[in-house]
Amino acid sequence: AQSVAQPEDQVNVAEGNPLTVKCTYSVSGNPYLFWYVQYPNRGLQFLLKYITGDNLVKGSYGFEAEFNKSQTSFHLKKPSALVSDSALYFCAVRDPSWGGATNKLIFGTGTLLAVQP
Amino acid sequence: DAGVIQSPRHEVTEMGQEVTLRCKPISGHDYLFWYRQTMMRGLELLIYFNNNVPIDDSGMPEDRFSAKMPNASFSTLKIQPSEPRDSAVYFCASSLLAGGSLQTQYFGPGTRLLVL
Numbered sequence: 001a002q003s004v005a006q007p008e009d010q011v012n013v014a015e016g017n018p019l020t021v022k023c024t025y026s027v028s029g030n031p032y033l034f035w036y037v038q039y040p041n042r043g044l045q046f047l048l049k050y051i052t053g054d055n056l057v058k059g060s061y062g063f064e065a066e067f068n069k070s071q072t073s074f075h076l077k078k079p080s081a082l083v084s085d086s087a088l089y090f091c092a093v094r095d096p097s098w099g100g101a102t103n104k105l106i107f108g109t110g111t112l113l114a115v116q117p
Numbered sequence: 118d119a120g121v122i123q124s125p126r127h128e129v130t131e132m133g134q135e136v137t138l139r140c141k142p143i144s145g146h147d148y149l150f151w152y153r154q155t156m157m158r159g160l161e162l163l164i165y166f167n168n169n170v171p172i173d174d175s176g177m178p179e180d181r182f183s184a185k186m187p188n189a190s191f192s193t194l195k196i197q198p199s200e201p202r203d204s205a206v207y208f209c210a211s212s213l214l215a216g217g218s219l220q221t222q223y224f225g226p227g228t229r230l231l232v233l
Contacts, residue, residue: 034221043121043208043224044160090160104150104173105222107160 002027004093006108013081014116021076021111023065023091032094033074034105035065039087047089050074061085081115088112119143121225123209129231135197138228141190142211150222151184151194152208160208166192167214199232206230 004025013019025031032051036044048059055067065076076089091108122141130136142149150165164174169186177184181200186192196203206229210222 036224041226041229043226044210046221046223049221104162104165109159 002093002095002106004091004106004108006089006091006111008111009109010112010114012114012116015083016080019078019081019085019113019115021089021091021113023074023076023108024072025074025091025093026072027093027095031074033065033067034092034094035059035063035074035076036090036092036107037061037087038090038110044090047076081113083115083117086113086115121209121211121223123207123225123228125228126226127229127231129233130199131233132200133198134232135195136199136203136230136232138194138207138209138230140192140194140209140225142192142209143213143223144190146211146213146223147189148212148214148222149186149192150210150212151192152210152224154206154208154227155204163194196230199230201232204230204232 006023011021034049035047037047038044047063048057048065050057050067058064063078065074067074088110090110092105095104095106124139147168151163152160153163154160163176164184165172166186182196184194206227208224208227210224212222213220
């Protein structure tokens with residue numbers, strides 16, 4: 001069955017240090033992968049996506065993610081964390097069981113990123 | 118663009134009452150999604166529409182839940198009768214399929230529902 005896993009409920013990092021939020025996926029076809037961020041009492045905001053092409057994808061707010069097909073991973077990274085990056089991060093994969101280019105997504109359980117000053 | 122608009126932002130009701138959540142998608146978007154977020158189950162897709170037509174409602178938990186999209190700029194999610202276990206944050210999202218190219222889903226701010 002198609003799924004996406006975020007193995008860490010919470011990631012703690014000091015401001016200025018690099019951060020990584022992990023995501024692995026399991027799909028039958030070629031995955032379309034997304035990262036979203038949710039700030040308290042807000043909706044999800046799109047950060048970046050991988051569809052095809054370069055394995056390193058750059059997104060909003062200095063975030064980037066690397067698609068690794070052999071490890072079925074799509075980890076989110078940032079070279080230098082900010083306190084304002086503290087939020088809930090969701091990885092999502094497009095459900096390839098649907099035909100065409102429909103945008104039905106499977107979301108991970110979310111990882112809470114806490115950046116300490 | 119104003120983004121996806123949801124109303125109300127907060128709703129407190131008593132068990133057994135009817136609840137109606139509203140969503141206005143981004144103008145021009147042809148896909149609309151309703152999600153529910155809880156601590157226990159995370160983010161769940163309830164139903165989605167394409168060009169106002171429901172495509173997949175397999176995530177709708179029970180017959181108490183219904184959703185409509187009478188036109189391209191408005192959708193409702195109704196719960197009748199409501200139960201305490203329906204308490205959650207409900208999100209609406211919209212997306213555009215342009216030239217066969219997969220587009221991003223944009224989320225509204227959500228409606229926080231509490232059923233007493």
